Amino acid sequence: MSVVTNTTTIGAIELPSRRNTELMLLVFAVVIPIFAYANVGLAIHGELPPGMLAYGGGLAVLAGLAHFVVRRYAKYADPLLLPIATLLNGLGCVLIWRLDQSERLQNLAKRSFGAFSESAPRQMMYTAVAIALFAAVLLLLKDHRTLQRFTYISMAAALVLLILPVIPGLGADVFGAKIWISVAGFSIQPGEFAKIVIAVFFAGYLMVKRDALALASRRFMGLYLPRGRDLGPILMIWAMSLLILVFENDLGTSLLFFGMFVIMLYVATERTSWIVIGLLMSVGGAVVVGTFASHVQARVNAWLDPFGCYTTSGACEQVGQSIMSFGSGGVLGTGWGQGNSDLIGFAANSDFIFSTVGEELGLSGVMAFLLLYGLIIERGVRTALAARDPFGKLFAIGLSGAFSLQIFVVAGGVMGLIPLTGMTMPFLASGGSSVLANWALIGILIRISDTARRPAPAPAPSPDSEMTQVVRPS
């Protein structure tokens, strides 16, 4: 009787690994950017762009490599994360290439820097490096729980990463924000990597302290107020994010850090009071900084009335032009390569790249992009729900929370919903650090989701099923 042994329990149906679904979506995700690329070439030059085969082939090879690594090393991972990230990254390259073709931007660059260099080939190179990093994350990080051992080391590492740009000689002050460091000719944005590293610290710390934070509290006016010594860490993070703001003029990163900590605190303790406290503290911090820091003040003015100070302030001009480009896009957009979002000029292909989406693809394109980002966040939260260990849960929530805050801060900034901050749209914007950090983030989420969705191992066979024990005198 080969059907059963006496240890058979109700057979666990093996979850499908869904790798073929991923491959199908991935093919789709490579074809769409090639279509967009051809569309840009036809619209601007009236012919198919010469680099189309090389570009499409390159994207396909990178996507294929990433898929192979996932299939081999993270078999049960979520099927959506990789295709959506590939699609966004591919479309980001097309957007950057499209802005490279703009004569206005070329002339602007020649006037400001003396020479114009294309950003799209550089972005493709960064993408290749980022896919390599993604593969390295999956290969080296066999189990995300090993990161738990580095809780306090990662706190120190994150602080160092954040402080680096302020160090004289290493940091580079680029257009008012000190968030870059230049190493060997490359400028790196350490804040992008710090957001992943600090998520490790928050997850490890909160996993240990969650009970103290959740239970030891006094009730006051319907809110659970934590004890002073438990409030310490949140105050420290708050002070840290304010210091970043003061010294580096980086509104976005400080918002990201503080917001991520509040989200993870709320998830770990299930206490609404943390959200109330966090919101109050961020409002207080924003008011203080907005009143005293001139850099932030200019941004706030540009946000309140972008057209009032349109001709007097550079910040207002950018926000105003960004809003105009969203407006001129309408519902269906002007079509690839036919908008005038390059009028934004400076930072058109990094901070303001979403305005190009708004103008050339219109409201429907913007909604599709936001939904794609939303799907990545949803998969991250879903991974957190499915994860079996508390560290993995908190880590996944922290990473997807940071990702969603970044989308909100950038998209809200260019649309005029909140004051503009110098952050990059993940996967779309030109910039190596952002692409690298976000692919690493996707790699970690894929690793956690693989662990979470992997079927439980078969129960150990009971000793009674051994042949030696069965044969006995009857």
Added chain:
Amino acid sequence: MSELTLTVMRLGFLAVLWLFVIVAVQVIRSDLFGTRVTQRGSRRGSGAAAPQAAGRQAAGPPQQRQRRGAPTKLVVSEGTLTGTTVALAGQTITLGRAHDSTIVLDDDYASSRHARIYPDRDGQWIVEDLGSTNGTYLDRTRLTTPTPIPPGAPIRIGKTVIELRK
């Protein structure tokens, strides 16, 4: 490039982009209803549907076994093997201490070939005592002839109790 081509491409691109979003949402739809349960249901459902589609000319036990309300698994509810489950797939299940039995009983009161459970031609499961020393009991009565098993009735062999469940 003609205006028409560009308009078609513009709308086409948006359509393709949204198609991707919709396909992606379709992929995660399975999460909403729970992967595991759905698949078990569909697998069993397709298994039941296939023989019906094959026609009624070959009226054998495998098709009728799948009728509604038929037990699908055998569960050991008492004794040393408590919790053991065997799927009922139309085969005869033998019970006893002999190591080639389907369920090897580790029970001092069981004979080496104690009893067997098999489906008859109508798909009804029958339990038959194979001349055991201490007997097989259905509910409280000792079996003397092959007897159909009512749903949920406990079958006792020595210290072991088994049941058929859906």
